[in-house]
Amino acid sequence: MNTMLLEILKESRDRKWVQYGVVESIRKVDVKGNREELVVIGYQGERVYARKEDFIERSISSLNGFVSTTVPFIVKDIKDGVVSVSRIEALGKVAKQFVDSVKIGDRVKGTVTGVNDNGLVYVEVQGYPCLIPPEEWDFKRTQNLRELLSLGTVVEANVITIDNLEGSEEKIDYRIRLSRKSVIQEEMNSIWDNMEDHYQVGDFVSFKVTGQASGFNSYYCELSNGISLIGNLTTTLRNKHNDYLPPGTLCKGSIKFLDKNKKRGKITIQQVEANFANLLNQRSFGIF
Numbered sequence: 001m002n003t004m005l006l007e008i009l010k011e012s013r014d015r016k017w018v019q020y021g022v023v024e025s026i027r028k029v030d031v032k033g034n035r036e037e038l039v040v041i042g043y044q045g046e047r048v049y050a051r052k053e054d055f056i057e058r059s060i061s062s063l064n065g066f067v068s069t070t071v072p073f074i075v076k077d078i079k080d081g082v083v084s085v086s087r088i089e090a091l092g093k094v095a096k097q098f099v100d101s102v103k104i105g106d107r108v109k110g111t112v113t114g115v116n117d118n119g120l121v122y123v124e125v126q127g128y129p130c131l132i133p134p135e136e137w138d139f140k141r142t143q144n145l146r147e148l149l150s151l152g153t154v155v156e157a158n159v160i161t162i163d164n165l166e167g168s169e170e171k172i173d174y175r176i177r178l179s180r181k182s183v184i185q186e187e188m189n190s191i192w193d194n195m196e197d198h199y200q201v202g203d204f205v206s207f208k209v210t211g212q213a214s215g216f217n218s219y220y221c222e223l224s225n226g227i228s229l230i231g232n233l234t235t236t237l238r239n240k241h242n243d244y245l246p247p248g249t250l251c252k253g254s255i256k257f258l259d260k261n262k263k264r265g266k267i268t269i270q271q272v273e274a275n276f277a278n279l280l281n282q283r284s285f286g287i288f
Contacts, residue, residue, distance in 0.1 A: 001046045001081050009083055013075035018090045023066045048083040055087045065152025091127030098126035104159050112153040115146040136179040158182045192263045201255055209249040221267055229265040
């Protein structure tokens with residue numbers, strides 16, 4: 001490590017300054033006969049290192065999800081040019097700054113640090129532990145969110161509640177709940193407000209069926225930018241597929257109607273993914 005940067009880090013250690021670096025890799029090392037994970041953090045062209053217990057307090061199986069994310073740290077020790085740092089110690093300082101300034105309605109960016117069995121997502125925002133309830137993750141309920149969502153994933157969300165926990169046994173002063181769903185809604189509203197820049201009546205598009213809508217031969221159809229329109233099968237396809245398309249079916253069709261003010265539209269389903277069509281035919285003939 002170059003001399004000038006080493007002097008900066010020594011002063012940072014002595015003054016307990018918070019620095020920021022990018023996680024480059026998670027390295028397996030032997031420490032006194034035990035196999036441990038070491039977090040390698042890039043800082044101004046050099047590398048500093050954090051042990052797992054200095055990096056995160058939550059018990060997780062792997063730190064791989066944090067690779068390529070920006071993290072705060074405080075220098076703990078410098079020995080023979082090797083700089084040991086603590087992310088946990090730095091989080092205490094940056095978290096206080098966040099709590100002192102955050103308010104309901106703010107849009108924040110955080111890092112996923114865990115998901116429990118009920119789909120509650122733990123998100124760290126500027127070092128402070130926040131929560132995204134499962135019903136605030138998306139409009140579509142994901143059953144296996146714990147399996148699909150990687151630790152270290154960066155998400156944007158809006159602050160929806162800030163509860164003072166003074167007098168409780170909690171280790172934190174406030175319970176802050178976030179909503180990723182509200183961010184999605186804002187983005188969808190923006191698309192509808194500028195729909196002519198995205199789609200027009202008559203466009204032939206691809207989309208995915210996400211479920212059955214109310215009424216006969218009606219399906220929710222999600223376009224590539226997340227906009228959902230009501231789709232109807234042509235008579236030929238209705239007969240071919242027995243009036244049923246399950247969620248996840250990939251299709252193509254023409255946009256027939258768009259209403260920016262009411263944020264709704266219709267689409268005619270004219271093509272069904274070939275592989276899926278073959279699957280339906282096999283079922284209808286009792287092959288499986």
